[in-house]
Amino acid sequence: MEIFGSSGVRGVVGEEMTPEFVTRVARAAGATFRADGERVVALGRDTRRTGPMLTDAAAAGLAAVGCDVRRLDVIPTPGLQAYCDAEAVPAMMVTASHNPPAYNGVKLVGADGCELSRAALERVEERLLAGHADTAASDDRVDWATVGEVERVDGARRRYVDELLRSVDRERIADADLTVALDPGHGAGALTSPDFFRRLGCRVVTVNAQPDGHFPGRDPEPVAANLPDLGALVRAAGADVGIAHDGDADRAVFFDETGSYLEGDATLAALAAANLEPGDATVSAVNVSQRLVDVAEECGADLKLTPIGSTHIVTRIRELRAEGRSVPVAGEGNGGVLFPPYRLTRDGAYTAARFLELLADRPASEVVEPHTGYENVRLNLHYDDVEERAAMLGAAEAHAADADAELNTIDGYRLDFGDAWVLARPSGTEPLVRVYAEAKSRDRAETLAGALEAAMLAARE
Template sequence: MQVFGSSGTRGVANEELTPAFVLRVAKAAGTAWGADRVAIARDTRYTGRMLADAAASGLASTGTDVDRIGIVPTPGAQSYAEREGVPVIMITASHNPPQYNGIKLVGSDGIELVVSELEEIEDVLLGETFTVAPWDETGRSRTIDGVTETYVDELLSAADRETIADANLTVALDPGHGAGALTSPEFLRKLGCRVVTVNGQPDGKFPGRNPEPVPDNLENLGQLVRATDADVGIAHDGDADRAIFFDETGAYVNGDATLAALAAAELEAGDTTVSAVNVSQRLVDVVTEAGAELELTPIGSTNIITRIEELEAKGEHVPIAGEGNGGIFFPSFRLTRDGAFTAARFLELVAEQPVSEIVAPYDGYANVRHNLEYESTAERDAMLDAAANHAQSSDADLNTRDGYRLDHGDAWVLARPSGTEPLVRIYAEARDTERARELADKLYETLSDAKTDA
């Protein structure tokens, strides 16, 4: 696909992702869907209203009525889609920096569009074969209130409230000024938790931290856990479809360890789980111990959703899936990444034992990650060519499903282009930090040299 990447389409707002572009995407979606009504939601980003207005105009021009549901987490918008039976255009750049914005497209079943559905919309967009309604048949817009409240009620009905409430947990929460600030504090309090927050005010300029919930951005959350003697820390990204955790000492919990712990609680013999090519050995070990199967896809929620639907169509049971970035699926609840629901499922485990003990079996792995920015396709292609040459000269097992993953037996390293930013990402994992850093640094130097020479 030329327009849609691993999780929608994104760019710097008003430079790459302009109102004119969003209008065209909305016209293409309205044309392809042919629905009477489509909802538009957004996260808290400063440019969100501007781009939502453009999307509403594009839809109306195709004769589609518009439900404006306002600021709501992406999983809350998906809840609305499923409940009302209408597709949704979600204006969000998820974890990207504040200057970015983007578009996610959700079907009337509440599930992000799979690759084939995105390709259909992209064909309309690139071919400019838009439906054009007569002037007196253009769509009307209406504002819908109460969407976040209904979403919270739905979460509460799906969570184990009794187990969590009986544990009298204190939760330190960092919604990162994003859409989760409107829902997660209330949800967690209604679960019976004492909740303290940092970066808890919705603010589209994200003054307290960048939206991506990675350790460098979450120092204040660790401090809050320690200062309030909290049982757990929870962080979201900009649209709250991810959850990252801190233990009771204020230490960051690797997202791969969280996924492994939740998978260990869910998987049984004969089950299947789905993850991406940067999968941690933690999850591989859990799957093996459970007697389950692991399916790998290219990185990104779109690819994982597509594979889950294929597996379920064949009658396979997929109780959990996801990536180590905090984006986890519980398909029996809804085929969506939901940061608040993931938090509730993790709190069910925390009610029984401390976070540090929950993730202790998944220690002993070291992860290193580097990013290399590029300013042109020539630089990107030079780096990917260098990665290919590096892989060919290595005696490691090569996987090219998404980039170049080299498995060395005791460790692995992966280089791949980001699907949402102008970056080539490098990931490495090993049993000790020195080995992981050695693999990541070596590949980083190779790609950096290639970029310089491009």
């Protein structure tokens, strides 16, 4: 697909992401929904400053092709998905998730509350590209008497939290008497997660919990470098765990009771170990940690790999479940975890609650301890144009060809050395080539990442 990446379409507002572009996406999506018999479309956004402008554009585009629009305003992406599932309506979510404040984007959700499949997204994209000259798109417009109506919907966030409470072991968590330090990162989760964890019976202390599209306290991506305040809050409050979200709260990352950051791969492995049984399958992306590989083997479960991105993972889970396979847990080490028996979506609040259930027996540091022992390095290499991107990826391919390692090209170039691995792949949402490396020592991981980085930087010059 040319437009929809691994998790929707995103770009810098005023450059790639404009009201005009969002209107065209909305018309293409709305016309596709209408062709499938769906007339009503929900519309939500995260807290970004450009969200109101772009949701106005989206509402106009949807109404122009005859869709009735239900505007939910600011809501976590999984909250919008819960609404779609309950009301059996598709949706558009205006969000750039973890990207910097200047970005925004669009994610499409089906009437089952799940991200659209790759096949469905391709149908939308075909219509969008066909309408680029505004010819085919004009054919989708309706006359003045049948344009869609737009209404605001209240209470969707409250309904989402109520459903979360019904879906986890509320009594087990309450009995654990936990103190939770929470950092919603000024995003949509600031309007739902504090209430959710308090209603679970936790004492909640917060930082960066005011919705603010400038993201003054930290950038939206919940990585260790952006979360020093959360670690400090855990220590100051004597909290049992720290929890952080990204901008649209479909991810959760954790700190243990000492205020130490927990690698997302380790928490994913802990959640998988608690939920996988022999014969099950789990799904992750090509940058999967050896931690999850080990857990799958120990549990007698099959691990299936996909290209990076939730759309790919959701599509593969659908395929496995259609084959009759049980997939109790899946996801990536960035905090994006799915529990398909609950809903085939990433949900930061639900993931965090499932992690809290594990803390009823032992502290967070002990929960992840069996899954430690690996060091991870991640580098972001910027490029200015498609020529630089091609040169960098060509250098990565040449580097891979010369390496004494097993090569996987399902998404970029992953080199598996047995005791360590390294991966180079282009970002689906930013002008970056990302380099990931994992090994049992940091020196080994940094050496592998550095060699691949040097090869690509040389090609960029």
